[in-house]
Structure formats: C-alpha cells, structure tokens
Amino acid sequence: MKLFCVAVLFSVVFVIHGVDYIDCGSKSCKIDDVVVSGCAQDAKSCDLPRGTTVTMSMKFTTQNQRIDKLRNTLQGDIKGTWIPFNNTDACNSITPSCPLNANTPATFNLSVPINKLFPAISVPIKTELIDNNGVPCTCIEVQGKIV
Template sequence: MKVFCAVLFFSVVVVTHAVMYKDCGSKSCKINAVDVDGCAATAESCDFHRGTTVNMTLKFTAIEKVDKLKNSLQGNVGGTWIPFSSSDACSSITPSCPVAANAEASFQISVAISKLYPQISVPVRDELKDESGAECACFLVQGKIV
C-alpha cells in the first residue's frame, strides 16, 4: 500500500514542470511551486510510470525560521491516507536547515514506482512538519500510476 503514495514522484520524462497542486494546510511556509518530472504544468493529474523514478521539488519560502523539518508522503487509497515514507527532510533541502525567516528553499525527493504497483488514480499528499509537529508546508497532487 505504500506504493500508492509514491505515485506523485514518478515519470519517464526528465523535464520538470510546475504542476497544479492544492495547498492542504501550509502554515509556517509559503509554497511557491511544486515541480514533478514529466508532468505538464496544466495537467490535472500526473502520470507516474511503473518501473521508473520520479523526482519532485517543492519550492517554498519560510515565513518564520525553521530549524528542522520532517517529511511525510502519503497516498489516498479507498478513502484512507496510507503512509509511504517519512524522513528527515533537512538532508534534502537546499539551502540546508535551519531555513531562515523569509528565505527561499527547495525540498527534493525521488521515489521509485514498482512495476508491481496497480494502475490506479491516487491523490498524493506531502507534508513538511517542524520539530514540534506543526505544518510547515502541505500540498496535494492528483496522480495516476500507469
């Protein structure tokens, strides 16, 4: 089931485009853009090809200083949010943590989509939370495993 959440990050095309996303509760960070390899800027859903790896970049501005961030990637399967991965986000943020107030930063993640994943549509949510567990940034992208 973790596989379904990875949908957001996979495609065979190397070109990265800002995609349509929904802010799902960002508080201490302002989302500037969400880029997903091979996903057209006007696409309502991103195709994630099985057997590939997709790179995704969240570009954001910290509203207040953020010392540490944790990433949580989830997919919604049958109405239930299923955790796919959870990690220390600071190792994938440029510039690295801490992120100063009003500073721009980028968070990058790569996820492999297994050839065994079923071909389904999956809303994918990615959250960056600070050390107290409060939302820094949260976005939702519609994906489809193909």
C-alpha cells in the same frame, strides 16, 4: 555563452512543467512552485510510470520564524484511507539545509521509486514538510495516476 543558454533552457523547462497543486494546510511556509517529473502544467493528473523514479521539486519560503528541523511525510489516498509511503528527515533534501532562517527561500527535492508491482490506479498524493513543533510548514496534494 554556452552556460547561459543551458541556464535559460533549464529555467524554461521548470516553468513549462510547473504543477497545479492543492495547498492542504501549509502553516509556517509559503509554497512558491511545485514541479513533478513528467507532469505537464495543464494536466489534471500526473502519470507515475511503474518501474521508474518520479522526482518532485518544491520551492517554498519560510515565514516569520526560524525552522530548525523538517521531516517529510508522503501519503497516497487509497479508497479514502491515507497510506504512508515514507516519513523521513527532510533537511538532507533541502537547499539551503536546516536550520532555515525566517523569510528564507528554499527548495525541497524528493525522489520516489514507483514499484513495478503497484496497481495501475489514480491516487491523490499528499506530501508535507513538518517542522520541529509538529506544524506543517508545507502541505501539498497532487493527483497522480500510476501507469
């Protein structure tokens, strides 16, 4: 019973903290949900406190093809220029791990340290999962505010 209550509480927290996002060009996957730590569903911007690590979880479903590899790109738009923060192999951060069969639900988890030296600014943040053919499986944009 205790385990059931914890599971229900965890799922309620996930629903409460779902994030509004812009799909900026997903091709081979359908985004099901995006959750960013500390970001309320109705917030126009996600606060990203300096000196902390912000986590993101994105649930998605592959479409009509198998995906062997995925890499993640994370960028911030600073005064009209997209600045890369990372470009990594995403398969280690996806459950289930790669390869992903067609029509398979999966979850990508990302942790981003927010350096204490980052300036306090509002910044659109874009993250993509790029497949082995260079096609964006997913592409989302969230408004962030470094505080």
